[in-house]
Amino acid sequence: MIRVAVQTDAINVAAELDIHDAGGHGASAIFVGRVRGDDGLAELFLEHHPALTEAGLAELAHVAADRWSLSALTLVHRVGGMATGETIVLVLASSAHRAEALAATEFLIDRLKTDVMLWKRETFADGRVAWVEPRDGDHGRAERWD
Amino acid sequence: MIRVAVQTDAINVAAELDIHDAGGHGASAIFVGRVRGDDGLAELFLEHHPALTEAGLAELAHVAADRWSLSALTLVHRVGGMATGETIVLVLASSAHRAEALAATEFLIDRLKTDVMLWKRETFADGRVAWVEPRDGDHGRAERWD
């Protein structure tokens, strides 16, 4: 069961876990990414492509499902404006075996950052606005899976 | 904030997530291990040492907190009898950076299987009872962290 969503509504981690968890999988690995407020950030805005962002997430999900033996996979990415502490992204991968669930989760979060049409714009408390630049390390982490 | 628990009560993943999540960490990696019922298992019993099991979990938690930069760490292991689909173990690691949260979670779940005084006994639907033998792969995975 693969579930992919791109949404402006807040991500409810517990509810997603409930939906995902219906089967009682042996092992579930989960990643939750949240808006960090540690350098005066007031708002994070995620710009997306109306069609290609969700298509990109769905493609990544299918690559993961082909590569690892997964019983369920959930990929939810928030877009639009969000405050510090709010959840940006949720990855949930389940398998009979922990190594598969953990590897798929790590793959998905790494590739999300380099392969899907999403752009972060930060607004700081002092009024400054800046588009986030990709970090050098992100491409290195993403390429480990090639 | 490190939280370690050994309990006979069911593990409430959503509630643990709420407690852990109070700080709004940048990245949280989570692992949920459940009782698999795929080969006729009726009940899993986890035997533990009244003092050393929790001490072993706490030691692992502190090793992880020394090794990675974590803002919060939760380690909950269930003991006693449990049915298929129930949660055996929950690992929750948070950090400002995803790589730290993911690595700490993987370390903890690998080492849990080799370093903490816990023993699994399986009772099958046909009445057969067997103590679980460690899997060869578990020691290999645990030793990656040495």
Add this chain to the structure above:
Amino acid sequence: MTLTISYFAWVRERMGVAGEVIDPPADVTTIADLVGWLAARDDRGALAFAEPGRIRAAVGGTMVGPEAAIGDEIALFPPVTGG
């Protein structure tokens, strides 16, 4: 060839529009050609495409490199930063 182009993030901001329909000259055959042509076309193009190496593209919904052929539906955007 008539192209529908959409822009995202700071490329969109610098271009001042989310997209446009254009008809570039016949010698514009690749993404790199198109980016060069837009950069030379006007001030906003010069601003948006001052550093062609920082521009990414999708043609018909597929991410492509700068030497890829142009197509009916093109998206031009900065490196992605999701997750």
Add this chain to the structure above:
Amino acid sequence: MTLTISYFAWVRERMGVAGEVIDPPADVTTIADLVGWLAARDDRGALAFAEPGRIRAAVGGTMVGPEAAIGDEIALFPPVTGG
């Protein structure tokens, strides 16, 4: 030397008790010596400790190897299988 020993999992089941207080001879100085002595002591010990290589131990709350010295509080058990 008087030792308090506790047994776990199938070691406990085969020994028939969760623990006991024992006073082994003076030449029992290591965990390996103790396991060998228990295996020779009676039928249940022979059953529980038939394969000494599969026995793990903790002394005073710390996991130790077979060549470690015995101590007041000893736990003997099979390889762990948590997680």
